[in-house]
Amino acid sequence: MSESNLILKNISKSYYQANNSLSILKDISLEVKSGDFIAVTGPSGSGKTTLLNLVGLLDTFDEGTISFNDKDLTNLNSEQKNKFRRNNYGFIYQNYNLLENFNAIENVALPLILNGYNKDEATQRAENIMRVFTIDDRSLHFPNSLSGGEQQRVAISRALVNNPKFIIADEPTGNLDSKNSDLVFNYLKNYVESEKMTLIMATHDDELASKANKRIDL
Numbered sequence: 001m002s003e004s005n006l007i008l009k010n011i012s013k014s015y016y017q018a019n020n021s022l023s024i025l026k027d028i029s030l031e032v033k034s035g036d037f038i039a040v041t042g043p044s045g046s047g048k049t050t051l052l053n054l055v056g057l058l059d060t061f062d063e064g065t066i067s068f069n070d071k072d073l074t075n076l077n078s079e080q081k082n083k084f085r086r087n088n089y090g091f092i093y094q095n096y097n098l099l100e101n102f103n104a105i106e107n108v109a110l111p112l113i114l115n116g117y118n119k120d121e122a123t124q125r126a127e128n129i130m131r132v133f134t135i136d137d138r139s140l141h142f143p144n145s146l147s148g149g150e151q152q153r154v155a156i157s158r159a160l161v162n163n164p165k166f167i168i169a170d171e172p173t174g175n176l177d178s179k180n181s182d183l184v185f186n187y188l189k190n191y192v193e194s195e196k197m198t199l200i201m202a203t204h205d206d207e208l209a210s211k212a213n214k215r216i217d218l
């Protein structure tokens, strides 16, 4: 597998609101090597989500650069950013962000359909990844009839179904009780390791963060 390095250099970010500027990230640098598991830690409000959104090319910043294998990503236009995201990233949002009008397997298959797979193949692949996360027995459930832990396993399946290089996970177990949190985290960590994916995870849980091989504390 080829090396794929994502490099953040001297990133600073402020939010501006009603003439006030609120400095959130100051001079953050980070090298993400393929196969890394990076924990982004810090108390609530410290900028974890802000940083993940920057890494994910979902938001702009004031200073610094982000590059991937020496290619500068900072100045891509929004279409190029979308394409880069589609080809390289899987996102796991803190609040699952499942589409309420689609059942579980349709939610998981959606990224494949958007990438041009036909429905049968997308459904088959969705089913395979849902089996890995032992959520295939809830395929036909809509999000509002799934527990939090189940919704999160659907959301994780959706993020991984495209086999992305980078998994960006924003407190993926933040809303779960400790038993489900361990279960979901262990599934995620094992899968990411077995597929040689790179995981960037925000968490305020020290025990989970201690399992990372790099840590950035905000």
Ligand SMILES: Nc1ncnc2c1ncn2[C@@H]1O[C@H](COP(=O)(O)OP(=O)(O)O)[C@@H](O)[C@H]1O
Binding pocket: 015, 016, 017, 022, 024, 042, 043, 044, 045, 046, 047, 048, 049, 050, 051
């Ligand atoms: N769009 C925004 N506009 C203004 N301030 C924001 C915005 N998003 C986040 N913030 C502020 O930035 C700080 C960091 O937020 P966030 O990155 O969500 O932190 P965390 O994920 O670590 O809890 C918070 O104080 C929050 O109020």
Ligand SMILES: [Mg+2]
Binding pocket: 048, 049, 050, 170
């Ligand atoms: Mg957050």
